[in-house]
Amino acid sequence: MDSVSLKGRKNGYEINLNANANFDDNITDLLNLLQRLSQSEQEDHGDLDFFLNTGRRLLDEPQIQRIQALFDKFQHFKLAHLAADVLDKSQAQTQVRKQGIHAEMSVIRSGQEVVYESDVLFLGNLHAGGVLKSTGSIFVLGQCEGILYAGYPDNDMAVIVGDISQATQVRISDTIEIIDPKRQHFSKDTIALINDLHVLDFDTSDHLLALRPKLYRKMEDNL
Amino acid sequence: MATSLVITSGKGGVGKSTTAANLGTALALMNKRVCMIDLDIGLRNLDVIMGLSNRIIYDIVDVVMGRARLHQALIKDKRFDDKLYLLPAAQNTVKNIISPMNVVDIVNQLRPDFDFILLDCPAGIEQGFQNAIAGADGAIVICTPEIPSVSDADRVVGLLEQREMKLAPRLIINRINRSLMNEGNTMDVDEITKHLSIGLLGIVFEDSNVILASNQGTPIVMNPDYNASQGYRNIARRILGESVPLMTLKEHKPGLFERLFGKRSRKH
């Protein structure tokens, strides 16, 4: 039985490589398929894109190169996409970490920087001179005297929620605000965010749904 | 086998050397064998506070460079029989001549002969600091009730925690001015301890006799009558595992009777 199957697509083809078959068989069958296609396709069609799916088989680098080499033999065939239905464990873990919300409970001391690639629920103690940085949003329940940096390096949609009155600075994406409790009024449910004019601005967290609906829903799902 | 403790602070001039000298002396008075090592290369002090300067022949750099053997460079403090020794720092060399490995080596050579090795750390967090903490099983962090000092202590505790030493770092708050603290003009003991979130080993009051004693080369702890002396003695006892209550911050305000009649009023 053939270990590869073909489906037409606009401007190209989708090919499924059967993960239950031997990978060498996949390669042989794929080569045959491509040869047949190149004979039947008209020259004037221009370049054809191929979308390959390996099902439940995860390819390693040499295997990917073998497939790429097959396509290099045909001038008008382009390997546009190569994917599997499964994920590497470490990749999966990184994704989970990016999606979920991470609870941080430690003491971040002067000179220390703690970095997250996710939203962070901060329950710890951020000392003056310390930095809590995340690519996502930061929800503060602990004490903050240092620098809070959300949306690092360029996520404008990130917010910082909670009591930031003691913090030295808050930063979101490429904006910075030096906190001066004498000048601004902060409460336990202050929300810092970048407004439409791309200026770091403050509001109260009951407006989170209106201001950042996506984030609001994500929080609802996670907590 | 000795326990080695580094006395460190980040900030300069908060009382590291004074603490090293007084704790070393207090432990020796309690019959422990103690070796103090001055690691402030180029700015040695510990020998002065101990009144041992004139007896220096070799120093730690001589030992590292192989110009002297370790036991030749150790100065025995004759006031305490065989209990207290000092390995002095060099006064006239560049600091980077000693490496963390050298310190580890020296400490390990001394371990079998002592109960405690106290490492007097230089200010800052550069090479000299790295050298000092390399040889230590645990750290005593000194700070004064001032924000810059507490902030530097915080930085140092962070660096110490990264190293995961055998013993958790502990805090001494030095130069406490009771009336300033009681009136709320400085951070108080609880605030500082809570902020740094490490265990409190003890407190020492501001006491001008500390300076007089250092100038005379007799650490204040040798005279039990002073407030600061009691502070150091309590700390030494806690290091040995005793539980000693913290000294009270309350100032003794003489009552009316006492002011009028002095001590006589009590005799009735």
Ligand SMILES: Nc1ncnc2c1ncn2[C@@H]1O[C@H](COP(=O)(O)OP(=O)(O)OP(=O)(O)O)[C@@H](O)[C@H]1O
């Ligand atoms: N409890 C105290 N009361 C009054 N004076 C004190 C007290 N403790 C220390 N001092 C004084 O403070 C000064 C600095 O102390 P010391 O030299 O021990 O600090 P250090 O931290 O070792 O300094 P360095 O960073 O320069 O090594 C000295 O003059 C000392 O006598």
Ligand SMILES: [Mg+2]
């Ligand atoms: Mg000193």
